[in-house]
Amino acid sequence: MIDRATLVDYCNALLDSAAFQDYCPNGLQVEGRASISLLVTGVTASQALLDAAVAADADMLLVHHGYFWKGEPAVITGIKQRRLKTLLSNELNLLAYHLPLDVHATLGNNAQLAQLMGWSISGGLEPDNPRSVGLYGELARSMSGSELAADLARVLQREPLHIAGSDRPIKRVAWCTGAAQGYIDKAIALGADAFVTGEISEPTVHAARENGIHFFSAGHHATERYGVRALGEHLASHFGIEHRFIDMDNPV
Ligand SMILES: [Zn+2]
Incomplete structure (x- = not known):
């Protein structure tokens, strides 16, 4: 207690x-x-x-x-x-x-997503912001858009919506959990081959196609389960209290 x-x-x-x-x-x-x-x-x-x-x-x-x-x-x-x-x-x-x-370097949603997906972290999606919400990194091996979609579906237990704005292989991936579809321009500016976030809007499709980038809407809820769970586990071990993560499914 x-x-x-x-x-x-x-x-x-x-x-x-x-x-x-x-x-x-x-x-x-x-x-x-x-x-x-x-x-x-x-x-x-x-x-x-x-x-x-x-x-x-x-x-x-x-x-x-x-x-x-x-x-x-x-x-x-x-x-x-x-x-x-x-x-x-x-x-x-x-x-x-x-x-x-979202931002914490190890327990944050973005760091946790990277860890689960096996992505290495090279830096922030907003390079000049020390509290950049999103991140980017390089994949250990380059993969196709459909391979990354399958990876996301397996890890997050939810089929992502993939907008294949390009058919080039993915090496550099940028991501931001939650509703960060508006950050697609930041991913493009970093030269990312793919941008992964939780939600999508109508203009996102055109931005992906016209800039030639893979875009994945992987679920707002699905991409943000892991920070709060990691923080709960940390608090439980730090204070010797009981912790239970309760996942209330949300298709968005
Ligand atoms: Zn959110």
Whole structure:
């Protein structure tokens, strides 16, 4: 068992969360019970995940997608009321890290995706940004677009959408987990043969075809399962608490 404040302070420091300009507050978002023995992690603090955490008698829920996003309505009605009521009436702490959990050099979503896929990391997708969210690297051996698609499907357990803007073999790959289809230009600027992210928009198809790059939409949820799970495992071993990752499937 560990007290909440110690765990939260440790996480904030580990992820350097104060250094980020983000679209939501990072760290403790909703305060619950003061001590933690069971930590549940998941990608998004949806009602289904909250209910699963309550059923498991979790003391804290740690997610990548929490609440209080910039521009969202401030009033507490509808799904927001039900979610907050679930947290508050069960004294369940909600801890959330968005960009800090994308960027962390080992536990981050992007580093974890690289590790799972066996990609080496050469640098950031934004070379001038020390907190670049995406990364790029070289494959150990070059492969075709359909080989990389098959690799993604096997590792992420989800078929990616592959836009074959080129038929050239892939050696340099750039990636950014989540909804980073707008970063395709950064991948092109780095001379990447392929760009992998979670989502796709209509203009992304044209950008891929007209710039001659392979583009893979591999799932927002599927590419962002691994950071929060890795952080949960790290916290469990660091503090000697129990951890359970609960995957609520999302096809997007
Ligand atoms: Zn995301």
